[in-house]
Amino acid sequence: MFRCIVAAAAIALASGHALANGHGGGDSPPPPKPEETTAPAKVVLTKQGPKLVDLKGMTLYYYERDTTGKTSNCNGKCTESWVPLAATTDAKAVGDFTVINRNDGSKMWAYRYRPLYTSPADKAPGDANGNAMTLQWRIARPGD
Numbered sequence: 801m802f803r804c805i806v807a808a809a810a811i812a813l814a815s816g817h818a819l820a821n822g823h824g825g826g827d828s829p830p831p832p833k834p835e836e837t838t839a840p841a842k843v844v845l846t847k848q849g850p851k852l853v854d855l856k857g858m859t860l861y862y863y864e865r866d867t868t869g870k871t872s873n874c875n876g877k878c879t880e881s882w883v884p885l886a887a888t889t890d891a892k893a894v895g896d897f898t899v900i901n902r903n904d905g906s907k908m909w910a911y912r913y914r915p916l917y918t919s920p921a922d923k924a925p926g927d928a929n930g931n932a933m934t935l936q937w938r939i940a941r942p943g944d
């Protein structure tokens with residue numbers, strides 16, 4: 801009989817503890833979790849040092865003439881050779897990545913206020929063929 805009372809007391813204490821932790825009591829629901837924003841690029845290590853790539857692994861570049869941090873100087877025909885790293889209309893800055901407006905009304909990602917682009921000359925993840933096309937385009941690297 802004593803063992804049944806001890807067992808019942810243990811069950812009552814355990815369920816009371818659960819109620820006190822908000823598992824079934826009159827407590828309000830837990831606050832919603834903040835939305836996590838994913839960075840539009842990542843860093844990979846290469847023989848030439850770390851570089852930024854998009855989420856598909858394609859090398860990212862910046863244009864030396866993009867100096868204001870608010871606009872892109874690669875518009876029109878330029879975007880046939882250098883594809884802006886597109887951002888959604890509701891994209892928000894995350895870490896060193898910011899969103900800028902383009903001349904055509906679209907949005908694109910920038911790293912430390914430098915707009916980011918991919919090159920159609922790169923056919924597979926890891927390629928860096930765009931860097932050789934002109935000296936005004938550089939591989940984007942962390943810390944640039």
